[in-house]
Every structure is written in C-alpha cells, then in structure tokens.
Amino acid sequence: MLLKLTNVTKRYAIGETIINALGGVSLSIDAGDFVSVMGPSGSGKSTLLQVASLLATPTDGTIELKGKDIGKYNEIERAKLRNQEIGFVFQQFNLLPKTSALENVALPLVYAGVGSDERKRRATEMLERVGLGDRLSNGPAQLSGGQQQRVAIARALINNPSLIFADEPTGNLDSKSGADIKQLLIDLNKEGKTIIMVTHENDDAAIAKRLVTFKDGLLIKDEPMPASYKKYLT
Amino acid sequence: MPLDQIFSIALRGLWINKVRSFLTMLGVIIGVGSVVLLTSIGTGLQAYVTDQFAALGSNTVYVVPGNPFGEGGGFGNQEQAILQQLTPTLQQEQMEKILRDNRDIIKYGMAAGPGLAGMRYQDTTKNVTLYGVTSSYQDVQNHKAEFGQWFTDTDENRGRRVVVLGSSVAEEFFGSVDAIGKEIRLDAQRYTVLGVLEEKGGGFGGPSFDNYVYIPLKTLQDNFGVEVVSDLTFTARDQESIPLVIERIEEELLKDLDEDEFSVFDQSQLLETINSILGVLTLGLGGIAAISLVVGGIGIMNIMLVSVTERTREIGLRKALGATPNVILMQFLIEAALLSVIGGGIGLLIAYSGSLLIQPYFPARVTMDAVLLAFGVSTVVGLVFGAAPARRAAKLSPIEALRYE
Numbered sequence: 001m002l003l004k005l006t007n008v009t010k011r012y013a014i015g016e017t018i019i020n021a022l023g024g025v026s027l028s029i030d031a032g033d034f035v036s037v038m039g040p041s042g043s044g045k046s047t048l049l050q051v052a053s054l055l056a057t058p059t060d061g062t063i064e065l066k067g068k069d070i071g072k073y074n075e076i077e078r079a080k081l082r083n084q085e086i087g088f089v090f091q092q093f094n095l096l097p098k099t100s101a102l103e104n105v106a107l108p109l110v111y112a113g114v115g116s117d118e119r120k121r122r123a124t125e126m127l128e129r130v131g132l133g134d135r136l137s138n139g140p141a142q143l144s145g146g147q148q149q150r151v152a153i154a155r156a157l158i159n160n161p162s163l164i165f166a167d168e169p170t171g172n173l174d175s176k177s178g179a180d181i182k183q184l185l186i187d188l189n190k191e192g193k194t195i196i197m198v199t200h201e202n203d204d205a206a207i208a209k210r211l212v213t214f215k216d217g218l219l220i221k222d223e224p225m226p227a228s229y230k231k232y233l234t
Numbered sequence: 235m236p237l238d239q240i241f242s243i244a245l246r247g248l249w250i251n252k253v254r255s256f257l258t259m260l261g262v263i264i265g266v267g268s269v270v271l272l273t274s275i276g277t278g279l280q281a282y283v284t285d286q287f288a289a290l291g292s293n294t295v296y297v298v299p300g301n302p303f304g305e306g307g308g309f310g311n312q313e314q315a316i317l318q319q320l321t322p323t324l325q326q327e328q329m330e331k332i333l334r335d336n337r338d339i340i341k342y343g344m345a346a347g348p349g350l351a352g353m354r355y356q357d358t359t360k361n362v363t364l365y366g367v368t369s370s371y372q373d374v375q376n377h378k379a380e381f382g383q384w385f386t387d388t389d390e391n392r393g394r395r396v397v398v399l400g401s402s403v404a405e406e407f408f409g410s411v412d413a414i415g416k417e418i419r420l421d422a423q424r425y426t427v428l429g430v431l432e433e434k435g436g437g438f439g440g441p442s443f444d445n446y447v448y449i450p451l452k453t454l455q456d457n458f459g460v461e462v463v464s465d466l467t468f469t470a471r472d473q474e475s476i477p478l479v480i481e482r483i484e485e486e487l488l489k490d491l492d493e494d495e496f497s498v499f500d501q502s503q504l505l506e507t508i509n510s511i512l513g514v515l516t517l518g519l520g521g522i523a524a525i526s527l528v529v530g531g532i533g534i535m536n537i538m539l540v541s542v543t544e545r546t547r548e549i550g551l552r553k554a555l556g557a558t559p560n561v562i563l564m565q566f567l568i569e570a571a572l573l574s575v576i577g578g579g580i581g582l583l584i585a586y587s588g589s590l591l592i593q594p595y596f597p598a599r600v601t602m603d604a605v606l607l608a609f610g611v612s613t614v615v616g617l618v619f620g621a622a623p624a625r626r627a628a629k630l631s632p633i634e635a636l637r638y639e
Contacts, residue, residue: 055554055632076558083556094551094636098250110243111556113235155555 001067002162002194003029003052008061008071010047021047023217024061029196031162034189036205036225037198039214045198046167048214052196053086053165054078066162083111087156091168093148095140095155101127102136105154112159126154130184146177153184157193164188166197170204179234182207203232235561244568251541255573258537261530262577262615263584266608268523270585270600276516278589278599280509287505293341294374295479295500297466297487299323323495324463324487326368326451332468332486339475339482343468344370345451349458351420353447355407362403364420365446366454374467377443382414382429390450395425395457402444404430420447423457476500524611530577531615538570538623549627550635563628570620571613578612 010022022044029035039045050056052063054070057078063071070081088094095104106123114122127133130150140148149169156164166185170178186207189195199205206229213221248255299321326345333343349364371377372384385396397418404413413427434443454460470479480498487496542549549562557565582605589598 050633055636076560079553079556079558082554088554090636092547094547096548096551099246107552108555110239111235111552111561113239 001028002031002033002065003027004062004064005048005052006062006064008048008051008058008063010044010051010056011059020217022051022058025217025219026061027052027212027219027222029163029194031194032189032192033210034185034195034208035197035210035212036208037196037212037214038200038205040200042216043214044217045214047217049165049167049196049198053088053163054082079111083108084159085162087159087161087164089149089152089156089164089166089169091171093140093145093152093172095148095151097141098139100137100139101132101143101151101154104140104151105158107155108159122158123154126158127151129157130154144177145173146180149173149177149181150184153181153188157188162194164193164195166195168199168204169197170199170201178204202229203234205229206232235558237564240561240564241568244565244572247565247569248572254537254541258534258573259577259580261533262527262574262612263530263581265523265527265530265615266578266581266612267585267588268526268581269520269611270582270604270608271588271598272519272523273516273604274585274589274598274600275592275596276512276519277601277604278597280512280516281599282597283508283512284505287501292501293470293473293476295468295470295476295483295498296504297324297468297483297496297498298464299462299496301494301497322461322463323491324466325490326463328487328490329368329466329468332466332483335486336479336482339471339479341469341471342370342373343466344368344374345463345466346371347451347454347460347463349449349454349460351447351458353403353407354419355416358407360406362420362447363445364454364458365448366451366460367448368451371448374469375443377431377434379429380432381412382427385428385450389428390452393450393452393456395423395453396428396450397425398429398431398448399427400431400442400444400446400448401433402442403447420449421458425449527611527615531574531619534570534573534616535619535622537573538566538620539626541569542566542623542627545627546630546635546638549630550632550638553630553632554636559628562630563624566624566627567617567620570624571616574612574616574620575609578608581612582608 005025005027008022008025009020012019012021025044025048027048037045037048047056051058054073057073058071061071062069065081065085070078073081096107102120102123105126106119109119109122124133124136127136130153132147132150132154135143135147140151143151149172169185170181173181182204185195185197189209195208197204197208205211206225209225211221211223211225211229212219324345329343329345333340345368347366349366351362351364353360353362369384369387369390372379378384379398380401382398384398385394388394389396397420399407399413407413407418408416413430416427418425418427431444431448451463468479468483470476480500483498487498552562553559586600589600592598
C-alpha cells in the first residue's frame with residue numbers, strides 16, 4: 001500500500017460558518033495505480049487532493065504514506081516529504097516567469113539540495129523525456145500551453161516521486177495539446193508511475209484505471225474505470 | 235538547504251526585475267552616498283585643520299585676554315569675552331620681559347594687535363585690516379618676505395611708518411608693479427612699503443594672512459589709537475618645555491593681572507577644541523544624511539511588500555515543491571539585504587568619486603570607518619526593513635498562495 005487515508009475529515013471555518021469539506025473519507029492507493037477523482041464543484045475532490053498531497057493537514061483521521069503515519073507532520077516535515085515523494089501538475093502550469101524551462105524543471109532539486117551540475121544534467125534528461133529537448137533555455141512566455149504543461153510534468157517527475165497529483169491537467173489546453181498531455185500521463189503510468197488526477201471532464205477521467213466519485217464531501221463511489229467510459233477515449 | 239543556493243535564488247529574483255531592483259536601490263544609493271560624502275567633508279576638514287596647525291609648529295604657546303575656554307565649555311561667556319577683548323590687558327612689555335627672563339626655554343615671542351584703516355595707493359582705495367605685530371612675527375609664524383624685507387627692531391622701537399603687505403593686498407593694490415619702496419596712505423598718513431610676504435593661504439571663510447597689512451605694533455598703537463594687544467605668542471625651544479613655558483608665562487602675568495583676565499594655552503588644547511567642534515559638525519551632517527538612508531530602507535520595505543504580494547503564486551509553488559518557511563524567509567530577507575548592500579556599494583562609489591571630484595576645492599576624505607559603517611548600516615537597513623515582507627512570505631499558506639490570482 002502506497003497511500004492510505006482512513007476516515008479523513010477536513011473542516012474549514014470561514015468566519016462563523018464551519019464548512020465540512022471532507023466528512024470521513026477512506027481511500028487506498030497502490031503503487032502503479034492511476035486514479036481519476038471526479039465530482040461536482042464543492043464535492044471535496046480538491047480538498048482531498050490537498051490533504052493527500054500534504055499541502056494541507058486533515059482535521060481528523062490518518063494518512064499513511066509507505067506505511068508511515070504522516071497526518072500530524074509539521075510544516076517543515078511536510079515540505080521535505082512533498083519535495084521527495086510528491087509531484088504536482090497544476091491546471092495553471094505554475095511555472096516561474098522569465099525563468100528557463102531547464103531551471104523550472106530543476107527547481108525541486110534546488111530544494112532537495114542537489115548540486116547545480118547534477119541539477120542541469122537531470123533536468124535536461126527529463127525535458128528530453130517529455131519531448132522538449134530543444135527548448136531547454138526557453139522561458140514560459142516562449143512556450144505554448146501544451147509545452148508549458150510538459151515542462152510542469154517534467155518538474156513533477158524530476159525528483160522521482162512516489163505519487164503524482166494532477167489537478168485538471170488539461171483544463172487550460174486546447175483539445176490537441178490536451179490529448180498529448182493525456183497520452184504522456186498514460187505512458188508515465190505504464191512505466192509504473194502512480195497518478196491521482198482530479199478532473200471534471202469525462203474524457204480526461206477515462207484515461208485512468210480507476211474512478212473515484214465525490215459528492216458533498218463524501219466518497220460515494222470507488223470502482224474500476226467503468227466500461228461505459230471507453231467511448232470517451234479517442 | 236545551503237545558504238549559497240538561497241543566495242543565488244535571491245539574486246535571480248532581483249535580476250528578473252532589474253529596473254525595479256535598481257529603482258528600489260536608489261533610496262539606499264542616495265542615503266549611503268550622502269552619509270559618506272558629508273562625513274568625508276567633515277573628516278577632511280578635521281584633517282585639514284590638524285595639518286594647518288602642525289604647519290604652524292607644535293611648539294607654539296598662545297596668550298589671549300579673557301578666558302575663551304571658560305568653564306561651562308565651549309567659548310565661555312560671550313559678553314564677558316568681548317568686554318575683555320576691548321579692555322587692554324596684555325602688553326608688549328610683558329612679552330619682552332618673559333622672553334628676556336626665559337631665553338633658555340623660549341626661542342621667540344611676539345605681540346600682536348588688530349586695527350582697521352582705509353588704504354590708498356594712487357587710485358586704489360580700500361579698507362584693510364592692519365595687523366600690528368612685532369618683527370618676530372616672521373619667525374614665530376614662519377612667514378617670510380618674498381620681496382623686500384620685514385621691518386626691523388629699530389623700525390619698531392621708533393614707531394616708524396612702515397608696512398609689509400600680505401601677498402593678496404600687494405596683488406590688489408600693485409598688481410605687477412614692484413611695491414617695494416612705494417608710498418601708500420593709511421587713513422591719510424604716509425607709509426612706506428618695506429616688503430611683500432610670501433603667499434600663506436588661510437582658512438576658508440576665515441581671514442587670510444595674505445589679506446593683512448603688517449605694521450609695527452608700536453606704530454599701530456601710536457597712530458591709530460589702538461591700545462589692545464590681542465595676543466602674545468611664544469615659540470618654545472622644544473615641545474618638552476611647553477608646560478614649563480606656560481608656567482613661567484602665567485607666573486609673570488599674574489604679577490599684573492588676575493587669573494581670569496588672560497588665558498595661556500598651547501596648540502594641542504586649541505586643536506582639541508576645534509576638533510571636537512568639527513567632530514560634532516561631522517556627526518550632525520552624517521545624522522541628517524542618515525535620515526535619507528532610513529527613507530531608502532522604507533522604500534525597500536514598500537517594494538518588497540509589493541513584490542511578495544505580486545509573487546504570491548510563486549511562493550505557493552516553491553512551498554509545494556519543498557521550500558520550507560525558513561527557506562522562503564531567507565530568500566526574501568537576502569533579496570532585501572542584497573538590494574540594500576548593492577545600493578550601499580554603489581552609493582559608496584558615487585560618494586568616493588564625489589570626494590575625489592571636490593578635493594581640488596575642498597579637503598574631503600573618505601575614511602575606512604565611513605566605508606565599513608556604510609556597509610554595516612545598509613546591511614542592517616536591508617535586514618530590518620526586509621523582515622516584515624519576508625515574514626509575510628514565509629507565513630503564506632501554499633494552498634491559498636496557489637489559488638491566488
């Protein structure tokens with residue numbers, strides 16, 4: 001078991017109102033899994049992603065990563081764990097502006113304390129892997145949306161994390177670029193990468209092996225990708 | 235995470251916004267520049283004064299009426315001092331007696347008194363300062379005649395109507411004409427020019443020795459109704475005997491005068507007083523300039539706060555990718571400190587070139603102290619004013635930050 005959430009709850013207080021973003025969710029992810037998380041807005045899928053990716057702490061419940069209970073880790077411990085174990089792919093790409101693709105990809109290695117020569121070598125390798133070997137020194141402004149998302153994926157992979165979280169990875173892309181990114185994710189999973197993807201598009205969700213559905217802060221369905229989704233694949 | 239890595243992240247952060255970084259630095263550049271330049275003027279002035287005093291010879295002992303270094307510090311009671319300057323207390327004879335009795339330790343002695351007169355030569359008429367002196371002036375002040383000669387003891391004793399001109403006065407009245415032997419009029423009395431003195435220069439703003447008309451003290455007293463002797467000056471044979479010289483002078487003068495009617499002091503006391511005044515002046519100038527440094531620091535804080543807000547997403551991303559709050563704190567602290575220190579360095583360069591530029595006209599001097607102080611203060615300014623923005627950045631929640639539009 002790679003990641004195990006047991007009875008995880010998350011409550012926010014916005015002024016006087018208490019919001020139950022997650023109301024007791026249990027979920028297990030095995031190494032090599034590829035999970036799509038779906039649900040309407042406000043269903044808790046984004047909160048789940050934040051808690052499971054160690055960006056936020058749960059109010060209650062336990063989170064185990066590789067058998068270790070990490071739910072009560074402090075901010076510094078979580079930052080280090082994110083750096084080592086988690087890769088992020090965002091809808092907005094979130095690349096550093098005016099900074100080359102190479103340096104963007106190498107950023108997690110900077111915080112891991114890797115020396116600059118090795119950073120450069122590994123980042124070059126990773127960019128070649130996502131098909132941007134000829135764009136090393138281009139900044140985000142000189143890259144198309146699809147290329148930017150590839151850079152972001154290379155950045156997510158650079159520290160060889162156990163888990164990759166993708167939050168609407170094709171949400172900001174045209175369908176052609178989106179298809180490329182989806183293919184890249186499929187390939188990565190085939191190579192053994194574990195991916196958890198939040199999406200509200202059926203044809204995005206369809207590329208995963210497993211479908212988890214949220215509603216009102218609760219996990220209401222956890223099933224292998226239903227055969228009915230096959231039709232969304234192109 | 236090693237500090238040098240954070241350093242290069244911070245440096246990159248500044249480089250990406252070159253123009254803004256430079257504009258932010260401007261405050262510190264101006265602040266440090268003006269502090270260093272103004273203190274360089276102050277310390278240069280001090281050094282200049284010290285040099286001038288050394289040139290006068292450190293074996294000099296002065297006697298003046300009243301008590302300019304009176305109790306209560308500074309120059310004492312002003313009104314009393316003025317009154318004492320108007321009442322004749324010191325006499326040329328006292329100087330001569332002291333000199334006669336102490337030949338073993340005193341080399342020269344002179345007495346001097348000031349006067350004013352309208353001086354005329356042909357068509358040129360101008361008010362001049364008369365400096366009634368004994369001819370030993372030339373030895374005591376080491377101020378020789380460049381052309382002609384000084385008046386002699388005989389001229390002096392007989393109260394002859396002769397003068398020696400300071401170089402500026404000679405230039406003004408005679409230009410290229412040889413002044414020696416010419417007759418001039420001082421308040422309608424005829425005087426003969428015996429000599430023209432070599433150029434001596436003199437304090438800025440203050441009177442210059444080159445602007446004086448030197449006249450035998452006795453002549454001054456006889457013909458211009460001047461009774462006051464403004465000072466007696468002695469040259470000790472060596473520096474070691476100065477305390478003894480002072481003692482002897484006091485002994486002699488106390489026979490005729492009260493303790494508070496005159497003061498005897500040597501160069502070091504005078505220098506000390508002047509230096510302490512110039513020290514306060516330097517501090518004051520530096521202090522005023524330091525205000526602009528504080529304003530520069532506030533500028534850094536403003537821009538850093540804007541920068542943190544503007545880079546909220548970047549901060550969120552860095553945190554998501556593994557930057558701990560401390561690393562973020564350091565990044566922004568170092569950015570602020572770098573802005574300030576680089577600004578300080580540029581300011582220092584400008585101040586240094588500025589001091590070189592004005593050196594022909596003014597004795598500015600940039601000291602190592604000022605350099606270290608400038609760097610120290612600008613680092614502290616950066617850290618202090620960078621602290622609040624850096625703390626804000628460190629405390630941002632990565633989720634909020636990533637969601638920030």
